[in-house]
Amino acid sequence: MCISLVGSGAKKQAKQQRADEEARKARIAQGMASIASTFGKFDEKFYGDRAKDYINYATPQFERQLRDTRNNLIYALSRTGNLNSSAGQKKNSDLNYEADTARSGIAADGLNKANEFRNQVENSRGNVVAELNATGDSSAAAQAAIRNATNLATPVGYSPLGNLFASFAQSAAAIGSNAGNGYSGFAGGGAQSYSPSKGSSTVVRG
């Protein structure tokens, strides 16, 4: 009958629409699972390793700079006869402070680099999710996730460290260059704490 035929058409259409929507939701869920799986390798260990990579990259540069700076300090102190002075000790402890601060700075930079990477990964993940939402195509989203994750895993270039001891090196270079303080390089001069050869202290004229 005509009456029942009209009814079955609308019902069929409604059922089809509902089925299509459920299928779309299932594809989104599947796509989200693929994204979670692909981006799952970017875990805490991964970011921790990136921080270590940076530290491993920066530390040799730092050590070289520290060695040069320490040598320059020793030359400057030796040149001015301050190697065994209390002012020399102060300068050495200052260098230790600078070195430790630079070490912690490198470690902090490593963590910050890892965090930058974390942001990039999250942006990339967000783009893939947006693509999935727009298309409802789980297989395309899975491929995009792999493509993005592969690109992210490619090492990025880092610039060499700047001069970490520039300020200290400047002050060390100034030792013995100022007649106003008896070429000691220290304000008010420096006091010789001991003399290895004589076994007694001498006062550096101020």
Add this chain to the structure above:
Amino acid sequence: MCIPLVAAAALAGVGGVAKYLGEKKAQKAQANAAQMERQRQQRMTEEQQGYFDQSLASAGNVADPAAIAAAKGARENALFAAMAPQGAAGTYLPGQGSAPAIVQQQEGKAVEGARTDARSLASALAALGGTGDQLQRLNIDIGRNSQRIGQVARDKGNSADILQTELQAAAEKGSLLRGLGGLAMQIGLAAAAGGAGGGSAGAGIKAGSSKFAQNFARAGAF
């Protein structure tokens, strides 16, 4: 042909009841469809609320002193691990390794003091960086929850759109009963009118049927 008045009235009554039942069936089907959609929307709203609650919990965590201390501690450990250990032998200037004990003590004290200062600085840096770490995690959590809330919002919209078609389908439920009921009612009424007016019942039926057919066609039921 002559239909007794009682039979005509009965036919009209049965037709009316059938039509009523058909309408009730459609109404019930529409109410069911609406109810099911309401439940779906409710479930999805609860899902969204869950994601929202997660975001709130993450935000609350940022202000939690224990979480702040943990974030700082994690950074502090990493920074301290990179620094010279406290209490370890210092890097002395040449010649001071053989210096008198008092001089070595003074040097050691100076180096240890420098380390303490550097650690204090690192600790402060860790506190700042730790807060940054927390905020970053929070942003990631909120971002992900927002994505899911957005997805569910889209699901809700799509589902609500489908409801329109489902309501149309539900409105057509009982259409056969309504149609036949209406037909019977019209015939019954026409027959009754014909009988009561003294005219031919057959003519009344014919007129009533014709009128019904016109009404029915206008309503688009066929």
